Amino acid sequence: MKKNYILEDLDCANCAAKIEEGVKKIEGVAECSVSFVTEKMIVEIEEGKEKEVEKEIKKVVKKIEPDTTLREA
Amino acid sequence: MKKRLRKIIIAAIIFLIAVLIEKINFVNIDENTIFIIQIVLYVLSYLIVGFEVVKKAVVNIFHGEFFDENFLMSVATIGAFAIKEFPEAVAVMLFYQIGEYFQSYAVKKSRKSIASLMDIRPDYANLKVNGNIEKKSPEEVKIGDVIVVKPGEKVPLDGIVIEGTSMLDTSALTGESVPREVKVNDTILSGCINLNGVLDIKVEKAFGESTVSKILDLVENATNKKAKTENFITKFSKYYTPIVVLLALIIAFIPPLITKTDILDWVYRALTFLVVSCPCALVISVPLSFFSGIGAASKKGILVKGSNYLELLSKTEIAVFDKTGTLTEGVFDVQKIKNENEIGPKELLELATYCESYSNHPISISIQKAYGKEINKNRIIHSEEVAGKGIISKIDDKEVACGNIKLMKELNLDNIEQVDEIGTVIYVAINRQYAGYILISDKIKDDSKKAIQDLKKAGVRKTVMLTGDNKDVAEKVNQELKLDMVYSELLPIDKVNKVEELLKNKNEESKLAFIGDGINDAPVLARADIGIAMGGLGSDAAIEAADIVIMTDEPSKIATAMKISRKTLKIVYQNISFAIIVKIGVLILSALGLASMWAAVFADVGVTVLAVLNSFRALK
Numbered sequence: 001m002k003k004n005y006i007l008e009d010l011d012c013a014n015c016a017a018k019i020e021e022g023v024k025k026i027e028g029v030a031e032c033s034v035s036f037v038t039e040k041m042i043v044e045i046e047e048g049k050e051k052e053v054e055k056e057i058k059k060v061v062k063k064i065e066p067d068t069t070l071r072e073a
Numbered sequence: 074m075k076k077r078l079r080k081i082i083i084a085a086i087i088f089l090i091a092v093l094i095e096k097i098n099f100v101n102i103d104e105n106t107i108f109i110i111q112i113v114l115y116v117l118s119y120l121i122v123g124f125e126v127v128k129k130a131v132v133n134i135f136h137g138e139f140f141d142e143n144f145l146m147s148v149a150t151i152g153a154f155a156i157k158e159f160p161e162a163v164a165v166m167l168f169y170q171i172g173e174y175f176q177s178y179a180v181k182k183s184r185k186s187i188a189s190l191m192d193i194r195p196d197y198a199n200l201k202v203n204g205n206i207e208k209k210s211p212e213e214v215k216i217g218d219v220i221v222v223k224p225g226e227k228v229p230l231d232g233i234v235i236e237g238t239s240m241l242d243t244s245a246l247t248g249e250s251v252p253r254e255v256k257v258n259d260t261i262l263s264g265c266i267n268l269n270g271v272l273d274i275k276v277e278k279a280f281g282e283s284t285v286s287k288i289l290d291l292v293e294n295a296t297n298k299k300a301k302t303e304n305f306i307t308k309f310s311k312y313y314t315p316i317v318v319l320l321a322l323i324i325a326f327i328p329p330l331i332t333k334t335d336i337l338d339w340v341y342r343a344l345t346f347l348v349v350s351c352p353c354a355l356v357i358s359v360p361l362s363f364f365s366g367i368g369a370a371s372k373k374g375i376l377v378k379g380s381n382y383l384e385l386l387s388k389t390e391i392a393v394f395d396k397t398g399t400l401t402e403g404v405f406d407v408q409k410i411k412n413e414n415e416i417g418p419k420e421l422l423e424l425a426t427y428c429e430s431y432s433n434h435p436i437s438i439s440i441q442k443a444y445g446k447e448i449n450k451n452r453i454i455h456s457e458e459v460a461g462k463g464i465i466s467k468i469d470d471k472e473v474a475c476g477n478i479k480l481m482k483e484l485n486l487d488n489i490e491q492v493d494e495i496g497t498v499i500y501v502a503i504n505r506q507y508a509g510y511i512l513i514s515d516k517i518k519d520d521s522k523k524a525i526q527d528l529k530k531a532g533v534r535k536t537v538m539l540t541g542d543n544k545d546v547a548e549k550v551n552q553e554l555k556l557d558m559v560y561s562e563l564l565p566i567d568k569v570n571k572v573e574e575l576l577k578n579k580n581e582e583s584k585l586a587f588i589g590d591g592i593n594d595a596p597v598l599a600r601a602d603i604g605i606a607m608g609g610l611g612s613d614a615a616i617e618a619a620d621i622v623i624m625t626d627e628p629s630k631i632a633t634a635m636k637i638s639r640k641t642l643k644i645v646y647q648n649i650s651f652a653i654i655v656k657i658g659v660l661i662l663s664a665l666g667l668a669s670m671w672a673a674v675f676a677d678v679g680v681t682v683l684a685v686l687n688s689f690r691a692l693k
Contacts, residue, residue, distance in 0.1 A: 011177045013357035014142070017307040035296040036357070037184060037364040042297050063136045066129065 001050070004073035005041040007034065007061065015065045022060040028053045040073065081170055084122035088163050091115050115159045123150060123166040140314045142351040149347035153670060156337045156344075165348055165674045172678025176357065179685040183361055187368040187692065193245040193264040193285055195229035201273070211263075211280040218276045222267045231283045232274040234259050239270030246288065247610055247624045248374030262610065264288065287616060291376055295367050296360055298379025302645055303359045310352030317660070321346035324664060338666065345663035348673040349656050358648040358684035365691035366641030374624040375634045376609065382620040385603050386638035390583035391575060392533045392631070395568070395597075396540035396547065398590035399607050400524075400554060400628060401515040405435060407443035408496060409512035416508050425501050425511055428466040428473040431456050436497055439513050459483070463499075474502040481507065495549035514546075517553060520629040525554050527632030531639070534583070537575065539568050568597050576602075588631060591615025591622075605631060641691045648684040655680045 010016055016036035023032040023041070028049035034041045045053045061070045091114035095107055102110075123146075130143040138144070146169055153162035199221040200209045206221055211229040214220060219235065222228050228241070240252040246264045255261055261274055263285035280286055325343035329336040363380035370377050377383045397403050410418040426444035429437035430453065441448070456466035462483065463476015474484055481489050481500045486507050492498045496514020500507070525536055536556040540547050540563065547561035560571055576585055584602040591598065591606030595618040598604030606612075606619035608626045616622050623630045659676050662668035668676075 011173075011180070012142070012353065013360065014310060014351070014353055016360075017310070017356060018141075033297040033299065035294075035364075036360045037180075037187070037296050038293050039184075040293065040297060042294065063133075064138065064141075066132065 001045055001047060003043050003045055003050070003054075005043065005057070006071050006073045007039045007041055007065075008069045008071065010034075010036060010039045010065065010068050012065070015068075018064045019061055019068075022064060023057055026053055026056045026060065029057075041070075077170075077174055080121055081167070081174060084118045084163075084167055084170075087114050087118040087121070088160075088167060091118065091163075092160060112159060115163050119150070119154075119163045119166055122163075122170050123147075126166065126170075127151075140318065142353065145314070145318070145347045145350050149344045149670070152340065152344045152347075156340055158341065158670070161670045165670050168671075168674040168678055169348075172674075172681060175678070175682050176353070176685060179682065180357070180361070183365065183685070183689060183692075186689075187364055193227070194289060195227040195263065195285065198229040199223070199226075211283075214276055214280065216276055216279060220274050220276060222272045222274060224267055224269050224271065226267055227285075228261055228263050228265045228267060228272075228274070229283075229285075230263050230274075230276045230280055231278040232261055232276045234261055234272055235275050236273035237270045239272050240268040242266040242268055243610070246284070246374065248372060248630075249625055284610070287613075288371075288376060291378055291616070291622075292367060292371050295377055295379050296364050298381050300359075300363055300380040300384035300645075302384060302642075302649070303363065303380060306352075306355050306359050306649065310356050313352045313355075314350050317346055317350040320660070321350070341670070342663050342666055345668060345670050345673045346660060348670055349659045349663075349677045351677070354652040354656075354677070354681035354684045355649060357681065358652070358688045359645055361685060362641055362645045362648065362688035362691045365688055366637055366644075369641075369692050370634055370637045373630065373633055373637070374610075375630055375637070376616070376622040376624065377634070378620050378622075382603055383638050383641060385584050386586070386621065386635055387642045388582065388584045389586045389603065389635060390532070390534045391537065391579060391585040392528050392535070393537040393539060393572060393575065393585060393587045393601065394556070394628070395587075395589040395594055396538050396542060396550060397515060398592070399588055400521045400538065401517050401550065402626075403515060403590065405439045405497075405513055405515055407439060407511055408514050408516065409494070410509070411492075411512070412509035413507055414509075416503060418509075421501055421509050422511065424468055424471065424473045424503060424508075425475050425499065427453055427468045428456070428464055428475045428501075431466075432458070432464060436499065436513055440499070440511060472504050474505075475499050475511075495546060517550060518626065518628060520627050522554055524628035524632060525556060527629055528635070531632050531635040533635075537571075539563055539571055541565075565593060565596070568594065569600055572597050572600050576600075586631075588628065591618050594618075605634075637691075644687055644691050648687055651687075652680050652684055 013036045016034045020032055020034040023029055023043060028046045029043060030046060031044035058070055061068055091111050094111060126143045127147045130147040133141050133144060150162045150166045195211050197208050198211045198214045199206045200214055201219040201221055214230055234255050234257050238256040241255055242252050243265045244250050252268055263283040321343040325340045329339045363383060366383050367377050394400050410422055412418050412421050422444055426441050429440055430448050452469050454467040458464050459480060462480040465474045474480055478491055478500060481502060484502055484505055486502055489507050492510055494512055496512050499511045501509055528536060537558045538556045539560050542561055544561045547559050551559045572587060586603040586605055587597050587601035588605045589598055590608055591612060591614050598618045603621060604619045605621045606615035607623045609615040609622035610624040655676050659668055659673050663673060
């Protein structure tokens with residue numbers, strides 16, 4: 001299923017690319033796209049794995065950009 | 074933001090004091106003391122402005138992130154401290170932070186200005202409940218509810234006007250500045266601004282399904298569909314940083330080993346490398362430019378569904394048009410009434426209408442529409458269809474024959490000149506006397522000709538028209554529009570095949586755009602490199618099927634879209650080449666020992682800021 005998130009205070013474009021890359025590597029993520037300008041992340045998650053994947057996404061974001069907060073759109 | 078700025082200012086003042094203290098040593102303190110004071114001040118200044126960066130760097134190392142910019146900046150500055158370049162160390166960190174501050178300010182600003190460009194989101198709806206008005210959020214309003222829109226307010230949801238008349242400003246949706254009138258029973262779309270009257274509207278769609286939400290959703294998600302250039306830059310920057318760091322290591326240790334020169338000098342050069350090792354300027358300006366371009370397009374009533382499509386549009390060399398509804402109005406109207414004798418045009422139309430009034434052929438319907446008055450069926454004594462030729466009726470005491478030239482021949486009216494005009498000609502004979510003709514045709518849109526010319530000017534090499542109409546009509550239309558190629562008498566599946574064929578015969582780099590009305594050409598829109606649908610306002614089908622949606626009916630907007638796309642791409646390339654040239658320049662100069670760390674950080678920050686500012690230009 002498709003999920004939309006907002007990455008608040010996403011300040012650096014390179015980090016946006018890194019977050020996208022990082023989230024793509026999470027198991028259960030089919031597709032991910034982060035838009036630096038709109039601070040939006042669209043993730044395609046395999047059915048039934050939403051909970052674990054969301055936890056992992058949070059970890060990735062925290063790791064790459066500690067100042068950025070993830071929230072559901 | 075404020076806290077950050079305060080830190081920068083305080084650190085800058087301390088830094089200045091530290092630099093100046095040695096120059097204006099008026100109390101005659103001995104050099105050693107001054108040196109110690111200076112170091113204390115430098116370290117203090119550094120900690121104020123750089124502590125966050127160093128902290129992040131340390132945390133990220135534990136996360137296994139080695140090449141992040143915090144780490145690189147920390148290494149560069151701490152390295153400078155280590156080789157006793159104190160002012161350098163502080164200055165680099167200071168400038169880096171100033172640059173970061175500027176950058177995030179500029180980014181926030183541009184996010185805001187683009188958002189305000191697309192500020193069509195309604196904040197509230199005036200819901201009518203038992204005669205009272207309650208302010209509600211648009212999401213809470215249900216289908217069938219009645220809302221009131223006062224002058225100056227945005228229409229929050231799609232619906233039908235049940236009371237009032239007013240003028241609507243649709244410019245936020247269409248880019249069209251001429252207001253549109255609405256009255257009872259008219260459909261009204263969210264996102265328009267009500268200009269003068271009070272309107273009562275029966276809601277037909279929930280907020281999420283309303284025009285305004287759909288458009289916003291589209292535009293806001295457009296940058297998630299990335300352009301090739303953007304993906305390239307992301308990939309490039311992934312390699313850029315490690316390569317520069319590697320080069321820095323080589324510069325620091327290899328040359329001093331070989332040449333036996335002072336290692337500190339080479340370490341300094343290496344540290345300068347680290348200062349420009351962040352690919353920020355490159356990475357930041359590309360999506361910003363695309364977003365600005367998408368924003369500029371939407372302001373003109375052109376919805377671009379992705380950065381990738383905006384990029385492809387600039388490479389369009391073949392434009393394939395569907396004729397009906399795209400280059401022409403798509404409505405069959407009486408264009409001309411030509412009378413031959415004392416029976417005037419009005420009477421001719423009246424008699425033709427009565428003659429055809431039992432037929433529901435599209436041609437008859439357009440004639441009846443042009444007449445526009447109630448038909449008194451008692452006047453029709455008799456009506457008979459002559460298959461494939463027309464209709465002969467008895468109206469009052471007259472025998473009226475309406476039909477094609479074959480019908481006239483059947484009535485022995487042989488010397489009638491065949492009319493040579495675009496469209497369908499209905500010849501009329503009254504009491505076996507030729508009385509004139511009525512021309513029914515689909516009108517070419519006012520700006521179609523300009524659209525084709527503009528496209529040529531914008532760099533499209535080949536323009537093609539596809540139509541299901543017969544050859545004559547197609548050729549006639551093309552006499553006026555002058556497209557390069559015309560294919561007529563095509564079935565919908567033939568259109569797909571034709572596009573396939575054109576796609577096969579072009580080279581990889583040039584792109585093919587198909588422009589249709591989105592109603593029954595979805596397969597072709599999907600097959601083309603770029604599918605452009607016209608008249609998207611209020612048509613979900615068009616918005617759904619196409620990559621780019623022109624909200625109005627004007628084909629000339631396609632050239633406008635191409636211009637925006639070209640300009641955006643130009644800015645993107647400018648930014649990329651400018652950033653790369655400056656970075657490489659700094660790398661070469663510092664390798665030669667000609668650029669100081671000051672110069673490097675200045676160049677790096679400057680490029681980023683300039684690139685961000687430059688990407689703003691795509692908005693205009």
